[in-house]
Amino acid sequence: MPEVIVNGQPRAADVLPHTLMVAWLRDGLGLTGTHIGCNTSQCGACNILLDGVPVKACTLLVAQAEGHEVTTIEGLAGADGQLHPMQEAFRAAHGLQCGFCTPGMVMAGIGIAMRHGPDVSAETVRHELEGNLCRCTGYQNIVAAIRAGARAMAAAGLIAETADAAL
Amino acid sequence: MQPFELIRPASVAEATAAFRGDAAFLAGGHTLIPAMKSGLRAVERLIDLGSVPGLAAIGVESDRLWIGAMARHAGVAGSPVVRSAIPGLARLAAGIGDPQVRARGTIGGSVANNDPAADYPAALLALDGIVETSRGTHAADDFFQGMFATALADGELITRIGLRLPDRFAYAKFPHPASRYALAGVAVARFADAVRVAVTGATTGVVRWQAAEAALAAGGPLPEALDHPDLAADLHADADYRAHLAGVMLRRAAAA
Ligand SMILES: Cc1cc2nc3c(=O)[nH]c(=O)nc-3n(C[C@H](O)[C@H](O)[C@H](O)COP(=O)(O)OP(=O)(O)OC[C@H]3O[C@@H](n4cnc5c(N)ncnc54)[C@H](O)[C@@H]3O)c2cc1C
């Protein structure tokens, strides 16, 4: 049976070929932190990491991830419960209100930090959030959280001190 | 989504051999999966090109940059080869959709789909592109045949795209603020012997803009607006607005 590594664990993907990743994560594995917002590839509430890179789980078949690594919001914190630096930055900067968009924002934020490094500008963060919608916050604190999270990721050695800006 | 049989071929030959009946190739899935989810498209067999090795290679051969059909938008945007051969093309790829779309979408899928507001088709036309397929080659000038229509036959698989190395290339687009697709996008490629200009978004399918080519070649005044019988018009922008916007994008691309 095909396998996908979800949050570090190999999981048997016993699903029909047309099963979407977001449906399997939520309904099959009970990982409901990955949200369905638009379900039309626009809002980013469903973002997960596929081999470390943010992608929309509503626009990915489980079969396309066979043999690959998927990380959901549940898999970011350490085994001891310590939050990932990007999660901690969202908490500290109050980067959320209702929290619906937050798992996808955190994933997008990790991608931004990986591509642009710890000194990413607010303008770049705003531009790079094109694929994420928030109906509550007005984005101000989300942008602040992602910038703080990027610095914290560099301090924790999760990203390099400089990164390539063109991706 | 309507159920389908999924095929995971290990080669281009296996992929094309598996194509029969109501089938489709799956590349990045960022057009096809939304279309299947919304019921616009239903297939019985889906042939996943993600399992075919070697389809994402990027390299320069004599006077062309070749990009494998499965090269993702982010891969093209970040490729040192593309950035040094045709930097404006790397910038074009970096402006498609959003980062999550760029992580999955491919050049082959974009070209095969020929959305009238997509970015790559304009680059292919301006850069005198060649579409290499499982059956042969198509010149970009013959390949794009209006809204969502191409020269591809059923089961014909794009393997790579060849772009003639220009002296200069620039693409300017006015993105729709929600979808990021082009309301109007203009690509300008200058070669020693020619200037080629292509427009996307403003018409019902990507087109060359001969009046702009002639003006750039002669160093004369650029057309103010696009004059074309098939201007696009919808709730986002009417035909006059798009024609004008194409003129603005032409100036930006020509000045870049
Ligand atoms: C939110 C969002 C925003 C977007 N914004 C933009 C934008 O700003 N500009 C833009 O240009 N595009 C945009 N796109 C489209 C995106 O670039 C798609 O990825 C692209 O159009 C299709 O590529 P794909 O690899 O995802 O193809 P798929 O969806 O997998 O396939 C598309 C079609 O091409 C066929 N096909 C795929 N590969 C091949 C091949 N090698 N040979 C023959 N046929 C093939 C498929 O059978 C299918 O019919 C956006 C998409 C989304 C979801």
Ligand code: FES
């Ligand atoms: S639910 Fe996937 S992008 Fe909105």
Ligand code: FES
């Ligand atoms: S916090 Fe409510 S949608 Fe973003």
